[in-house]
Amino acid sequence: MVTVLKLGGSVITDKDRPETLDGEALAAAADAIAAALADGAVDDLVVVHGGGSFGHHHADEHGVTTDTGSRDAGEVMAVHGAVKTLNRFVLSRLHDRDVPALPVHPLSAASRDADAALSMPTDQVATMLDEGFVPVLHGDGVVHAGEGVTVVSGDELVTHLARRLAADRVGLCSTVPGVLDADGDVIPEIRAFEDAADALGASDSTDVTGGMAAKVRELLALGAPSYVFGPDALADFLAGDDVGTRIE
Amino acid sequence: MVTVLKLGGSVITDKDRPETLDGEALAAAADAIAAALADGAVDDLVVVHGGGSFGHHHADEHGVTTDTGSRDAGEVMAVHGAVKTLNRFVLSRLHDRDVPALPVHPLSAASRDADAALSMPTDQVATMLDEGFVPVLHGDGVVHAGEGVTVVSGDELVTHLARRLAADRVGLCSTVPGVLDADGDVIPEIRAFEDAADALGASDSTDVTGGMAAKVRELLALGAPSYVFGPDALADFLAGDDVGTRIE
Numbered sequence: 052m053v054t055v056l057k058l059g060g061s062v063i064t065d066k067d068r069p070e071t072l073d074g075e076a077l078a079a080a081a082d083a084i085a086a087a088l089a090d091g092a093v094d095d096l097v098v099v100h101g102g103g104s105f106g107h108h109h110a111d112e113h114g115v116t117t118d119t120g121s122r123d124a125g126e127v128m129a130v131h132g133a134v135k136t137l138n139r140f141v142l143s144r145l146h147d148r149d150v151p152a153l154p155v156h157p158l159s160a161a162s163r164d165a166d167a168a169l170s171m172p173t174d175q176v177a178t179m180l181d182e183g184f185v186p187v188l189h190g191d192g193v194v195h196a197g198e199g200v201t202v203v204s205g206d207e208l209v210t211h212l213a214r215r216l217a218a219d220r221v222g223l224c225s226t227v228p229g230v231l232d233a234d235g236d237v238i239p240e241i242r243a244f245e246d247a248a249d250a251l252g253a254s255d256s257t258d259v260t261g262g263m264a265a266k267v268r269e270l271l272a273l274g275a276p277s278y279v280f281g282p283d284a285l286a287d288f289l290a291g292d293d294v295g296t297r298i299e
Numbered sequence: 300m301v302t303v304l305k306l307g308g309s310v311i312t313d314k315d316r317p318e319t320l321d322g323e324a325l326a327a328a329a330d331a332i333a334a335a336l337a338d339g340a341v342d343d344l345v346v347v348h349g350g351g352s353f354g355h356h357h358a359d360e361h362g363v364t365t366d367t368g369s370r371d372a373g374e375v376m377a378v379h380g381a382v383k384t385l386n387r388f389v390l391s392r393l394h395d396r397d398v399p400a401l402p403v404h405p406l407s408a409a410s411r412d413a414d415a416a417l418s419m420p421t422d423q424v425a426t427m428l429d430e431g432f433v434p435v436l437h438g439d440g441v442v443h444a445g446e447g448v449t450v451v452s453g454d455e456l457v458t459h460l461a462r463r464l465a466a467d468r469v470g471l472c473s474t475v476p477g478v479l480d481a482d483g484d485v486i487p488e489i490r491a492f493e494d495a496a497d498a499l500g501a502s503d504s505t506d507v508t509g510g511m512a513a514k515v516r517e518l519l520a521l522g523a524p525s526y527v528f529g530p531d532a533l534a535d536f537l538a539g540d541d542v543g544t545r546i547e
Contacts, residue, residue: 159407
């Protein structure tokens with residue numbers, strides 16, 4: 052059973068300080084992952100983490116977004132180097148807990164065509180799962196026809212991987228406890244965009260890599276249940292429970 | 300015109316000392332590459348470097364070869380981390396000379412099936428070339444169905460890339476000045492394996508990742524001229540000259 056888990060960049064880093072880890076939050080997430088693998092609650096697990104204050108800082112500085120690129124190798128390496136550093140922290144915390152995590156860097160594997168469509172073959176990820184490893188991907192630069200190198204977000208990687216690997220469950224662990232309604236309460240289930248359209252309308256423009264509304268549309272289009280939840284619910288998600296907002 | 304250039308691990312590292320760069324040799328190679336790109340002698344260039352004393356040291360220590368793998372993430376990371384360190388040195392020397400080099404790590408992009416056949420999609424490499432970058436790959440670990448992670452050599456990557464990118468010229472810069480005959484002289488041209496069979500017979504078993512004989516067979520099977528030459532001939536190779544041994 053394939054599970055794709057996104058650890059939000061804002062969960063594992065300190066958003067307000069460039070290239071600063073939230074070591075406690077990352078350790079707690081690594082504990083939950085290690086425990087779920089050790090007791091067999093999860094078997095085939097793919098982890099994707101955002102770039103957090105490592106990636107965004109450099110991407111903002113050089114004006115690189117998901118559709119505006121750079122052809123300056125120094126700028127690309129600033130973004131790529133920073134997210135690789137964050138990836139090394141994530142891998143190291145997982146290795147400390149005997150999770151056989153291996154890095155998969157999207158800049159090495161993915162590309163966008165002139166219409167910005169993402170292409171990333173996933174045989175390497177599927178073979179890592181079959182061989183008992185936990186592939187760990189991350190928001191990164193991606194070479195983009197006609198644009199140089201643009202950004203690929205962790206969320207985009209999650210839906211791409213979930214589709215290509217025919218994932219059974221998808222989890223988005225972020226700093227909010229779920230998709231919130233107009234009163235700020237968690238919507239327990241979304242089966243159609245209309246279920247949450249009122250609440251989501253306003254958040255469409257809050258995130259450069261696509262707001263919650265776009266995220267919900269993407270997740271509704273997957274063939275698997277997805278969950279949006281906060282860090283406190285990670286262990287329960289990995290145990291197979293319904294947590295936060297279920298989207299299917 | 301696509302050129303695939305291999306920088307042998309024994310050229311750019313000190314073979315006898317673990318994880319030791321041959322800084323002078325690497326600087327000279329980076330100079331030749333930067334000059335050839337600056338004067339337009341070469342346009343689309345893919346660089347592949349071996350693991351040298353960075354990769355082999357750790358691979359030997361853990362008994363990891365091209366067909367015997369490891370499922371220990373710590374062992375895999377020892378090999379992968381070491382060749383990434385070497386790759387950072389290579390990239391940095393190229394960046395110092397304004398070569399827009401970007402890393403492509405094979406562990407992130409490639410896999411082997413149960414018959415050990417290498418699969419590595421190359422859209423990302425082709426798009427990097429189209430966008431004016433110089434992709435830099437390297438000998439690395441590669442996930443391998445039924446084996447965990449095995450080794451992929453720089454030479455194997457070169458023939459794979461040359462075939463998939465329909466390369467126009469292939470260069471293997473190693474510590475020998477060419478394919479040598481029984482008297483130790485460079486064979487200027489090999490058009491059929493028989494041209495060099497006598498000289499190559501003996502070297503079949505000298506390299507764990509395939510001796511010179513296997514290399515020549517692979518290169519003969521490509522649709523492009525390949526050259527085996529020493530570091531002193533790199534600038535001439537990049538200028539378009541026939542150097543060392545021409546294999547076609």
